[in-house]
Amino acid sequence: MKRAIKVIVILLISLIIFYLLNKLLMPKYMTDLVEGSMISQYYDEEKNHEVIFIGDCEVYANFSPMVLYQEKGISSYVRGSSQQMIWQSYYILKETLKYETPKVVVFNVNSMRYDEPVSEAYNRLTLDKMKWSPEKIEMIKTSMREEESMLSYIFPILRYHDRFDKLTQEDFTYLFNEKKNTYQGFLINKEIKPLENVPTVKKLANYKFADIDYEYLQKILDLCNENNIKLLLIKAPSVYPHWYEEYDEQIEEFAQKNNINFINFLDKVEEIGIDYKQDTYDRGLHLNLTGATKLSKYFANYLKENYTLTDYRQNSEVNKIYQEKLEQYNKDIV
Amino acid sequence: MKNKGIIIAIVVVVAILAVGSFLKFGNSKQETETIETNTTTQQESAKEVYQFKAEDKTVDLGVEFASLNMPKENEYSEIESCAFEGMDKEYTYDHYMIATYPDGDKDKVKTVYFLDEEAQTTEGVKMGDTYEKMVAVYGENYQKSDDQYTYEKGKTQLIFLIEDNVISQIEYNYVTD
Numbered sequence: 001m002k003r004a005i006k007v008i009v010i011l012l013i014s015l016i017i018f019y020l021l022n023k024l025l026m027p028k029y030m031t032d033l034v035e036g037s038m039i040s041q042y043y044d045e046e047k048n049h050e051v052i053f054i055g056d057c058e059v060y061a062n063f064s065p066m067v068l069y070q071e072k073g074i075s076s077y078v079r080g081s082s083q084q085m086i087w088q089s090y091y092i093l094k095e096t097l098k099y100e101t102p103k104v105v106v107f108n109v110n111s112m113r114y115d116e117p118v119s120e121a122y123n124r125l126t127l128d129k130m131k132w133s134p135e136k137i138e139m140i141k142t143s144m145r146e147e148e149s150m151l152s153y154i155f156p157i158l159r160y161h162d163r164f165d166k167l168t169q170e171d172f173t174y175l176f177n178e179k180k181n182t183y184q185g186f187l188i189n190k191e192i193k194p195l196e197n198v199p200t201v202k203k204l205a206n207y208k209f210a211d212i213d214y215e216y217l218q219k220i221l222d223l224c225n226e227n228n229i230k231l232l233l234i235k236a237p238s239v240y241p242h243w244y245e246e247y248d249e250q251i252e253e254f255a256q257k258n259n260i261n262f263i264n265f266l267d268k269v270e271e272i273g274i275d276y277k278q279d280t281y282d283r284g285l286h287l288n289l290t291g292a293t294k295l296s297k298y299f300a301n302y303l304k305e306n307y308t309l310t311d312y313r314q315n316s317e318v319n320k321i322y323q324e325k326l327e328q329y330n331k332d333i334v
Numbered sequence: 335m336k337n338k339g340i341i342i343a344i345v346v347v348v349a350i351l352a353v354g355s356f357l358k359f360g361n362s363k364q365e366t367e368t369i370e371t372n373t374t375t376q377q378e379s380a381k382e383v384y385q386f387k388a389e390d391k392t393v394d395l396g397v398e399f400a401s402l403n404m405p406k407e408n409e410y411s412e413i414e415s416c417a418f419e420g421m422d423k424e425y426t427y428d429h430y431m432i433a434t435y436p437d438g439d440k441d442k443v444k445t446v447y448f449l450d451e452e453a454q455t456t457e458g459v460k461m462g463d464t465y466e467k468m469v470a471v472y473g474e475n476y477q478k479s480d481d482q483y484t485y486e487k488g489k490t491q492l493i494f495l496i497e498d499n500v501i502s503q504i505e506y507n508y509v510t511d
Binding site (some may be wrong): 033035036056057082083121122125196197198199200202203205206240282283285 | 409410411412413414416417418424426431433447449479480481482495502503505
């Protein structure tokens, strides 16, 4: 009996050590590559969002839920991540619907151009800190490149064993907790790097979106329809990678066929007042704070005019939460 | 006998931890093999690669851009990535554009992209020529994907886009890992 207890204790201690090692070696994404912590920051939020954004960096850099709230009292959250593939957007939406049912889902269509994951590193930024769920497992299966394995997602030590000699204070500080580095999924960037020259626009051999992209776009639409959610397709005003006319036509066609709205903000740059000499932090790929504020103000009006959304500024409970966030936000954006 | 339980427990723990080490070893072995293969491939193909010649310059793909001592470009642009550091750069000249990719602290030549019919390949094919001309010069040993025809030599590619039997785009490309 004593021997059995000894064995169990040793096994337990070993498992705890193994668990801690996995946790320690996993990047924390708190000060470097903060994009890797975006997906998990949603879990602690109050789930009262009527608008949910899904998509790649073109959502988390360009749309500020704080501005949507300030302008029209819209409660929203950006569940974006770097190079979020369309199948990842689908599973993130599916996961989100377990927590809440928004009235509008905004999907940025830029990822339709990719039919396979861009890199393992980007997969990690989206997947590493997502909570374990059937959605996550499916998402890993769909996202993995040839050189990746499911085991390395389950046991991060298999992937990050070489971080032993690269551990920093951050790895210990944020071993069990994390700090918020976004506002409702919006990543503030105040830098200005003006667009000087637009990169060369290359001809493509094939402009048709791949079947897998249509498959997941349809799945996103079906999921929205099943839950009585309006799907809104958008293309954020990123100057590059170039958004081809042929891409636009295909999205337009899909939107018309399914009776959903599509806005290409590249066509509305002047109307919004975006100036790529001032409003971008990386020469036109993403908008900076001033650019995102302009775009978000414009979008707040659009949402209010086209959808029935609650003005949460009239709801004292929700308003209190937002006012606390806004107080901090307004300090941070100075 | 007394220590049997402890020994079993230790074996289990070691087994769990060994999985990591084993896979690490596996990966390292694979990486080593890849590096060896790459080196061999590079050596084998060193003499067999596509090169672009412009006026008195020979543009080798995959080499450090600075080493080419190119004249001042007409236009320069930088293309940042979504989250990671390092950026692609484009140097545009009269009739072609050279794009680089970051490799450590160096920018290496990734692509030479033709801008008009004034630029021609080292073997004399230019935009506006026909499919027949391309085949006469480079043969039929290409890979076809939609309207795109790709010839490969080592880690270099020469890519033609052909629309209505006419070459509408030419690009040299270096295949990175």
